[in-house]
Amino acid sequence: VLPRWLRNLRQRRELERDLDAELAAHRDLLIDEHIKAGATFASARRAAQLEMGGLEVVKDGVRDVRASASLESWLRDVRYGLRQLRRAPLFAASVAITIGLGLGVFGSAFTILNAYVLRPVDLPNPYQLYALNWDTATERRHRFSLVDFEALRDNAPFFSGLIAEEEAPVMQDGNPAIGLLVTGNYFQVLGARAAMGRLLAPNDAIPAGGGAVVLSHAEWRSHYGADPTIIGREIVLGQQHVTVVGVAEPGFGLAGEELINFWAPLTMARAFKAADVWSDRDKPSLLVVARMREGSTKRQVRAWFDVWLRQRFPSSSESAPVAVYVESRATHIPLTGPIVTLLSLLVLAFALVLLIACANVTNLMLARAFGRQQEIAIRLSLGASRVRIVRQLLIESLTLAIPAAAVGLALVTVTVRVFPLFIVDTFPEGFGPVEQVMQPLDLDARVMAVLFVTALTSAVLVGLTPAVRLARANLVSASKGEGSLSGGGSRLRKGLVALQIGACVLFLVCATSLIDVSMRMANANTGLSYEHVLEALVAPPQLRAKVADRLRSDPAIERVAAVWRAPLSGPMSPIGVVASHTRIEQIAGFLVVSPDYFSLFGIRIVRGRPFTALEGDEGAAVALVSEATAHVLWPGLDPIDQTLDLVPARVRVSTGRRRPTYSSVRVIGVTSDVVSGMPADGFDKTCIYFATSVRSSDDLTMLVRGGADMTALKASVTAAVNAIEPDAPFQSIPIRTFVSGLLWIFQAFSAAASFLGVIGLLLAFSGTYAVVAFLVTRRTREFGVRLALGASPVRIVVAILAETLRTAVLGIGVGLMIAAALARIFIDTIPIIPKFSVLPYLVATAVVVMAAATAALIPSLRTARIDPSRALRVE
Amino acid sequence: MARKTPLLQGTLDVLILRALATGELHGLGVSRRIEQMTKGAFVVKPGSLFPALHRLEEAVWLKSFWDASENNRRAKYYRLTKAGSQQLDEETAEWNRIALAMSRALEG
Numbered sequence: 001v002l003p004r005w006l007r008n009l010r011q012r013r014e015l016e017r018d019l020d021a022e023l024a025a026h027r028d029l030l031i032d033e034h035i036k037a038g039a040t041f042a043s044a045r046r047a048a049q050l051e052m053g054g055l056e057v058v059k060d061g062v063r064d065v066r067a068s069a070s071l072e073s074w075l076r077d078v079r080y081g082l083r084q085l086r087r088a089p090l091f092a093a094s095v096a097i098t099i100g101l102g103l104g105v106f107g108s109a110f111t112i113l114n115a116y117v118l119r120p121v122d123l124p125n126p127y128q129l130y131a132l133n134w135d136t137a138t139e140r141r142h143r144f145s146l147v148d149f150e151a152l153r154d155n156a157p158f159f160s161g162l163i164a165e166e167e168a169p170v171m172q173d174g175n176p177a178i179g180l181l182v183t184g185n186y187f188q189v190l191g192a193r194a195a196m197g198r199l200l201a202p203n204d205a206i207p208a209g210g211g212a213v214v215l216s217h218a219e220w221r222s223h224y225g226a227d228p229t230i231i232g233r234e235i236v237l238g239q240q241h242v243t244v245v246g247v248a249e250p251g252f253g254l255a256g257e258e259l260i261n262f263w264a265p266l267t268m269a270r271a272f273k274a275a276d277v278w279s280d281r282d283k284p285s286l287l288v289v290a291r292m293r294e295g296s297t298k299r300q301v302r303a304w305f306d307v308w309l310r311q312r313f314p315s316s317s318e319s320a321p322v323a324v325y326v327e328s329r330a331t332h333i334p335l336t337g338p339i340v341t342l343l344s345l346l347v348l349a350f351a352l353v354l355l356i357a358c359a360n361v362t363n364l365m366l367a368r369a370f371g372r373q374q375e376i377a378i379r380l381s382l383g384a385s386r387v388r389i390v391r392q393l394l395i396e397s398l399t400l401a402i403p404a405a406a407v408g409l410a411l412v413t414v415t416v417r418v419f420p421l422f423i424v425d426t427f428p429e430g431f432g433p434v435e436q437v438m439q440p441l442d443l444d445a446r447v448m449a450v451l452f453v454t455a456l457t458s459a460v461l462v463g464l465t466p467a468v469r470l471a472r473a474n475l476v477s478a479s480k481g482e483g484s485l486s487g488g489g490s491r492l493r494k495g496l497v498a499l500q501i502g503a504c505v506l507f508l509v510c511a512t513s514l515i516d517v518s519m520r521m522a523n524a525n526t527g528l529s530y531e532h533v534l535e536a537l538v539a540p541p542q543l544r545a546k547v548a549d550r551l552r553s554d555p556a557i558e559r560v561a562a563v564w565r566a567p568l569s570g571p572m573s574p575i576g577v578v579a580s581h582t583r584i585e586q587i588a589g590f591l592v593v594s595p596d597y598f599s600l601f602g603i604r605i606v607r608g609r610p611f612t613a614l615e616g617d618e619g620a621a622v623a624l625v626s627e628a629t630a631h632v633l634w635p636g637l638d639p640i641d642q643t644l645d646l647v648p649a650r651v652r653v654s655t656g657r658r659r660p661t662y663s664s665v666r667v668i669g670v671t672s673d674v675v676s677g678m679p680a681d682g683f684d685k686t687c688i689y690f691a692t693s694v695r696s697s698d699d700l701t702m703l704v705r706g707g708a709d710m711t712a713l714k715a716s717v718t719a720a721v722n723a724i725e726p727d728a729p730f731q732s733i734p735i736r737t738f739v740s741g742l743l744w745i746f747q748a749f750s751a752a753a754s755f756l757g758v759i760g761l762l763l764a765f766s767g768t769y770a771v772v773a774f775l776v777t778r779r780t781r782e783f784g785v786r787l788a789l790g791a792s793p794v795r796i797v798v799a800i801l802a803e804t805l806r807t808a809v810l811g812i813g814v815g816l817m818i819a820a821a822l823a824r825i826f827i828d829t830i831p832i833i834p835k836f837s838v839l840p841y842l843v844a845t846a847v848v849v850m851a852a853a854t855a856a857l858i859p860s861l862r863t864a865r866i867d868p869s870r871a872l873r874v875e
Numbered sequence: 876m877a878r879k880t881p882l883l884q885g886t887l888d889v890l891i892l893r894a895l896a897t898g899e900l901h902g903l904g905v906s907r908r909i910e911q912m913t914k915g916a917f918v919v920k921p922g923s924l925f926p927a928l929h930r931l932e933e934a935v936w937l938k939s940f941w942d943a944s945e946n947n948r949r950a951k952y953y954r955l956t957k958a959g960s961q962q963l964d965e966e967t968a969e970w971n972r973i974a975l976a977m978s979r980a981l982e983g
Contacts (some may be wrong), residue, residue: 051921058926
């Protein structure tokens, strides 16, 4: 049996017909009564009608007591709303498309955010996984030694499992591959599943290693052609013969481990030439991830771990903690403070598009509401309550949410398909396997829920103000068509226009700033001839020295040099110096380079001389400075043989940056100015070169200069490495690839910002246009009077323009201020963002002012065509 | 759509149930019967009569059906259901209790 309300709803028509018949019969009975009492038919009918009262009122009363009453009245409102929209299809379409655009932009951003940041890794109870580590006074993210790990494992109350791991870079057929050496319980604790074969188990981690490895899905596909018979096969990794026991599921890997090619037991550390924790049990080389026991909290774990560390490493110990980290490994991008700030800003930017789309539509709705005052006034005077009117108008805008959400969803679907293709297509070749880091973009329940909720919120947002304003309408003036919407309404309208213009300026400043940076990067004259230079990372210093010697004897190789960190790969490291003689104190950029660095990059020695080989080998206390530096430190003086005192580092060195240990150095030469930091930053304001050599035992990047053919150059390096130590792991990348990779990041962000900028501009333009057009129509009469009184059309147009620009200036002012504030935040959080430049602000302002003026000019020109005699008759 | 006070609404409902206690009636019949029962004190207008009839029908206290009227017109008739007469008994008792209490209070 159906519930009564549902039955009533289904039989709505019959119920209505039945009610009509019942009331008609009632009236006929009344007439009969009156005729029986002696009345004529006509007067009997009149009397009956009088006694019946308003038929609709009676029917409404009956409808109200039906079990489906409230539902039916909602349905009636929906039908009424749909009818209203069908009557104004252009209006409905422009509202749906505008909000849909905003929803699409915001929804796309959220889908990407969801895939990369919010969606956890595909493991059971991912939110129980935490990485544990700490900073010491001298080292960031200190690692565990095997002894530390075992002590932690045997003593941990809050964990259901603890795993340790370390990376093992190896060569595989001449290409670098990264293995992760893990404790035997690794896959069990994570709860991972195998795509094929099996994963590693505790009994694989037997002493000296059993030789079992698990391949990543990507490795299996790209390197072994997705060979289904791979399980049980013996392969060679580095120089180690191992057996493939399984293939991990696609996409398996914790944050930061997406590029791992294979997993092997930690007991094989020596075989893979990784840090051997078994022979040196105190060597801190292990990363530790814990699975928290059910019911434990992060706070408990943190507190316990803090105490444990402090007991194990008292403040006298070198490993004493200065900061303790318990960081979730549930998501691919760990949600740390700065990342959350940046992501919130990005999401806000996309939400702002939706907001200005709503502002745009609100103005449309307000304009339409103005035209509907009479209709609403009639309904009010017929007894509709104001709450009911608001409800009905809100339902009307909610019916718009459906097509708007459809447009939004369509746009998101397009993004989901196009975004990954776009990334893969434009990503510079050789910069890295971007496909493996990319997460699948799914329209999962969370995305759909957010889309749904934002669509509803937007609909209410755009509908509420006009609805409330309409329902508040004064009956008398409204039914005469005189607006009660004019006064406060125009302030609101202007505010909404200012919001759109402000957001537009904000987007355009971001877009032009990023384009500016990208262009400067793309066309940067760095002063370095880096096109033929390959950066090679050969980790063991002895091996590197031998490789360098061998390369020097290769006729295809022009130059070999070394540097702490390659130029153009990020901002230069800073160091505080005090100049002799002038006592000028300066934070200067510095590089630590081998003697051949200058000739390798074609950096001219303007005065003095470069380092000698001996100075390089000894790391002698001598330095070269760039011309600009000489200018800053010794204006008008000869820098040669001046000395530089190095300001000691401040207490905490936990930034992980290395710095030279001299207390003072003698300047022996001056170089031409080049770009050593970010390509967009331009020539170094200051640059001090300290001496090192390829044979130094420090961590060094080797730079190799050869012909134009980078593949050949790489082959030469590979040959040199293999001749000395076959299959020793090393990495190499042409500097130009690295530079184009950096450039790509900026270009990608420019593209995104430009996209927002164009949409912002479109919305601001159409928003301004619509409001001015509406005002012009509304004030036709006023303008007619003014024209009749002798005002010139030009003055009226100028007055409208001035009014629009006043609104625009307000929006632009706020927009510029927010842009400047944001620029600060970004510069402070991401070091690679170049410094403030004023040009983008000027360009953005000019574009927006022009757009606003044009948008206002087009409709206001219509006033010039007003015929005063006709205008005065406009109702 | 103005709501009646609960007391009045209850009053009308009891009166309708009472009017139908002696036999089935159509809407106008109910209205006239109430006038007669209350000696003209209550004149029930269609605006309150029909919503009340339908409300009682929704509550399954009344059952409606179409039938020929006295002068051979078709009219919609209402009849008390079992639940309806139970309800009438309950409400009558309730009313009597209230009436007694009220008159005692006012006399006392």
